[in-house]
Amino acid sequence: MMIAVASGKGGTGKTTVAVSLALALADRQKIQYLDCDVEEPNGHILLKPRLQKKTPVTVPVPRLDQAKCTFCGRCAQICAYHALAVLPASVLIFPEMCHNCGGCWYFCPEKALTPAPREIGQIEEGGVGGIEFVHGRLNVGVAISPPLIRAVKERRRKDVPAIVDAPPGTSCPVIEAVSGVDFCLLVTEPTPFGLHDLELAAEMTKELGIPGGVVVNRSAGHDQEVEKFCRDKNLPLLLKIPLDREVAAAYSRGWPPLTVRPRWKEDFLTLWEKCREVARP
Amino acid sequence: MKVAICAQGNSHTAPLDPRFGRCGFFAIVDTTQNKWEFIPNPGATSGGGAGIQAAQELAKRGVKAIVTGRVGPNAMAVLQSAGIEVYTAVGETVQEAYQNFQNKNTTPLEKANAPSHAGIKQK
Numbered sequence: 001m002m003i004a005v006a007s008g009k010g011g012t013g014k015t016t017v018a019v020s021l022a023l024a025l026a027d028r029q030k031i032q033y034l035d036c037d038v039e040e041p042n043g044h045i046l047l048k049p050r051l052q053k054k055t056p057v058t059v060p061v062p063r064l065d066q067a068k069c070t071f072c073g074r075c076a077q078i079c080a081y082h083a084l085a086v087l088p089a090s091v092l093i094f095p096e097m098c099h100n101c102g103g104c105w106y107f108c109p110e111k112a113l114t115p116a117p118r119e120i121g122q123i124e125e126g127g128v129g130g131i132e133f134v135h136g137r138l139n140v141g142v143a144i145s146p147p148l149i150r151a152v153k154e155r156r157r158k159d160v161p162a163i164v165d166a167p168p169g170t171s172c173p174v175i176e177a178v179s180g181v182d183f184c185l186l187v188t189e190p191t192p193f194g195l196h197d198l199e200l201a202a203e204m205t206k207e208l209g210i211p212g213g214v215v216v217n218r219s220a221g222h223d224q225e226v227e228k229f230c231r232d233k234n235l236p237l238l239l240k241i242p243l244d245r246e247v248a249a250a251y252s253r254g255w256p257p258l259t260v261r262p263r264w265k266e267d268f269l270t271l272w273e274k275c276r277e278v279a280r281p
Numbered sequence: 282m283k284v285a286i287c288a289q290g291n292s293h294t295a296p297l298d299p300r301f302g303r304c305g306f307f308a309i310v311d312t313t314q315n316k317w318e319f320i321p322n323p324g325a326t327s328g329g330g331a332g333i334q335a336a337q338e339l340a341k342r343g344v345k346a347i348v349t350g351r352v353g354p355n356a357m358a359v360l361q362s363a364g365i366e367v368y369t370a371v372g373e374t375v376q377e378a379y380q381n382f383q384n385k386n387t388t389p390l391e392k393a394n395a396p397s398h399a400g401i402k403q404k
Binding site for chain 2: 076080081082083085086087088090092094097
């Protein structure tokens with residue numbers, strides 16, 4: 001069982017929900033927490049795991065053996081991202097443009113191009129209580145995060161449930177984070193902005209064929225718009241987390257909601273059970 | 282010598298395009314014969330790496346100088362490697378820019394004057 005927590009809009013409470021689920025579950029079983037928001041991972045701030053292992057993650061980019069190159073231009077011709085420029089007497093490689101497809105070294109008639117590793121970030125692993133913690137950290141200046149997200153998800157152990165904290169948005173990094181999960185929680189806030197981006201996120205999970213459900217965070221009892229949307233789209237509204245000053249104050253100190261609202265644990269355990277019921281068999 | 286000017290259209294009276302990688306057309310002028318040719322910029326519709334693609338195309342066509350508004354870092358790297366000189370355009374139309382270039386009223390550009398992806402945000 002692997003559940004992703006996504007949102008569309010940033011700042012709705014993905015990490016709050018993911019961390020609370022993890023802490024609620026960890027009292028009774030081992031679980032994995034996979035922070036796939038590799039551009040700005042923050043699950044560790046709330047969970048405070050002991051990070052014991054750090055592994056660099058690399059992607060293959062072309063390296064040129066100048067002596068073998070005939071400047072035929074085949075590589076530049078096939079590269080859809082223009083990561084190579086072939087001039088009459090030189091070749092320029094732009095590793096940051098490369099999407100690591102391998103086409104250039106595959107088609108190079110002289111075998112002048114070979115793959116060379118380029119580090120894009122690191123994976124850090126550790127644990128806290130019953131939680132096995134994994135997150136990725138993308139290097140500054142790297143624009144393409146999906147390979148690192150994939151590497152975080154490759155740490156997935158099949159024998160324990162996993163919670164994936166997804167990045168915000170609905171583009172490639174999110175697709176990478178939620179692909180293959182059994183269920184996707186969509187966290188929203190009761191604002192026009194939250195609803196707008198929830199609509200996008202719900203469309204995304206539908207397109208991917210991932211069953212989803214909605215969590216309203218910071219609910220102040222005026223959630224009619226979200227409720228209507230969920231009814232219209234046949235999306236289960238699984239939990240409302242009340243707007244709570246104490247929780248906000250705790251969050252601002254880096255404390256998870258359950259530290260000040262221990263009774264919410266039951267609500268998160270119920271949420272987990274509901275997810276399991278709706279999840280892909 | 283061949284010089285390329287960034288143009289929004291494919292005529293002498295076309296307005297200058299301030300962007301290099303994403304300009305619509307290049308006016309390529311053979312200065313010795315005053316022969317004009319207009320080619321669509323392959324970078325204009327590129328998903329990414331527009332400037333790299335545009336610079337490569339000009340190098341392939343034997344262009345030795347370009348007259349443009351703004352050039353990004355990757356395009357500049359290709360242009361410099363290819364030994365293509367870069368000049369900041371002066372004038373409204375391609376024709377005016379060319380005359381100003383011929384009269385040496387243009388200033389050479391030594392390094393990129395626009396960030397990556399700047400051209401895609403305009404227009």
